[in-house]
Amino acid sequence: MMNNRNKNDEYIVIVGCGRLGSHLARLLSKARKSVVVIDKNEGAFHRLGDDFSGFTIEADAIEIDSLLQAKINKADVVVTTTNDDNTNILIAQIAKIIYKVPKVIARLFEPSRQQVYEELGIETLCPTILSAIELKNIIVGDKMEV
Amino acid sequence: MNIIIVGGGKQVHFLTKSFVSKGYNVTIINNNEEYCKKLARMHRANIVLGDATTPYILEDAGAAYSEMVIALTTDDPDNLVICQIAEKIFKVRKTFAMVNDPKNIEIFRKLGVQNVISTADIISSFIEQKISVDDITNLFPIEEGKVAAMEIEINEQFPVVGQSLSQINLPKDTIIGCMIRKNEPIIPRGDTVIKEQDKLIILCLPMIQSEVLKVIRGRID
Known part of the structure; x- marks a missing residue:
């Protein structure tokens, strides 16, 4: 079942079911992707709502066994959204380098680390920078270069 | 530096x-x-x-x-x-x-x-092998634990007291590399006799630590 997938049944693992992780999981689930969400706190899964059709795993994702339980080795996409930057970085690297997951994205709060991990081939997304640019655009318009 | x-x-x-x-x-x-x-x-x-x-x-x-x-x-x-x-x-x-x-x-x-x-790794490998650490005065993993060096103080009840190294039937993959006798280091040979209060520095592979200790101390616990 896992083999010969087309673009539509991509298997996506989301680590961390906070505001970002849960929202992303709901959007992807609505787009009919197969989604697994990992969080160490079972209570976090209530954020997913009733219409979420993916799977949830209650486990600490910094333990390799939890990641294997989520079949990280079969994933097409891994997104790390825990509230700890370094945990996100560790898991993203495990996914990218050890399990050769094709697309790996890590959420980072701290902008100064971004460059290091871009160099390692980990795509990062920094809400701090994105929000700052957006706010600037609202205030002074988007014509000026950042 | x-x-x-x-x-x-x-x-x-x-x-x-x-x-x-x-x-x-x-x-x-x-x-x-x-x-x-x-x-x-x-x-x-x-x-x-x-x-x-x-x-x-x-x-x-x-x-x-x-x-x-x-x-x-x-x-x-x-x-x-x-x-x-x-x-x-x-x-x-x-x-x-x-x-x-x-x-x-x-x-x-x-x-x-x-x-x-990893400290947990070193300690857990000890517990797994049911080795009592009482007689081991020092232990250091070499090359991330692939080889263990341990220092053991010989007490009077050990069966090896009075024996020469060639008489001791040590298992494979282990060697007594050095002895400390009254603060003086000795590089032992086959005819070196073990005395009470000697400290032996033993190099061995981690999986036979317990076997080595059994020969030296005469018991496992």
């Missing part, structure tokens, strides 16, 4: 003491202000307050001019990031990371950290 140590607690305290006494230039990074003040009072070391997993704090600590970075925090992901930033941005030649979860040893190595240390 400039060395950066990240973390707190006894390990940092004793490492700093030992490095400073050897004349090395030590910088400690810790993110607790009170603890930093305490460190500054105790040690002749530079103390930097901040999160060592951010490049600018490592820069403040002089990572660019340091030969070694040792990450000893209780958080495995933090230790990984500290070592990676040190290597990638500041080109630090030697980095050490402590891991709490022994499964991270292999992972960290695959992710490019040169030296990975």
Whole structure:
């Protein structure tokens, strides 16, 4: 079942079911992707709502066994959204380098680390920078270069 | 030599003491202000307050001019990031990371950290082999635990007292490398006789530690 997938049944693992992780999981689930969400706190899964059709795993994702339980080795996409930057970085690297997951994205709060991990081939997304640019655009318009 | 140590607690305290006494230039990074003040009072070391997993704090600590970075925090992901930033941005030649979860040893190595240390691994290997540590006065893993060196003090009840090394039937993959007799080191030969209160320094593979100890001490427990 896992083999010969087309673009539509991509298997996506989301680590961390906070505001970002849960929202992303709901959007992807609505787009009919197969989604697994990992969080160490079972209570976090209530954020997913009733219409979420993916799977949830209650486990600490910094333990390799939890990641294997989520079949990280079969994933097409891994997104790390825990509230700890370094945990996100560790898991993203495990996914990218050890399990050769094709697309790996890590959420980072701290902008100064971004460059290091871009160099390692980990795509990062920094809400701090994105929000700052957006706010600037609202205030002074988007014509000026950042 | 400039060395950066990240973390707190006894390990940092004793490492700093030992490095400073050897004349090395030590910088400690810790993110607790009170603890930093305490460190500054105790040690002749530079103390930097901040999160060592951010490049600018490592820069403040002089990572660019340091030969070694040792990450000893209780958080495995933090230790990984500290070592990676040190290597990638500041080109630090030697980095050490402590891991709490022994499964991270292999992972960290695959992710490019040169030296990975796991205390839990060393202790658990002991418990698994049901080795009592009473008679072992010193133990150090070599090459990340592939070889163990242990120091054992001989007491009167041990069956090997009065025997020469050639008479002792040690298992394969082990060697008595050195003896300490009344503070004098001896490199033993086959005809060297073991006496009470000798300290033996034994090199062996970790999986036969318990067997070696059984021969030397005459019991396992």
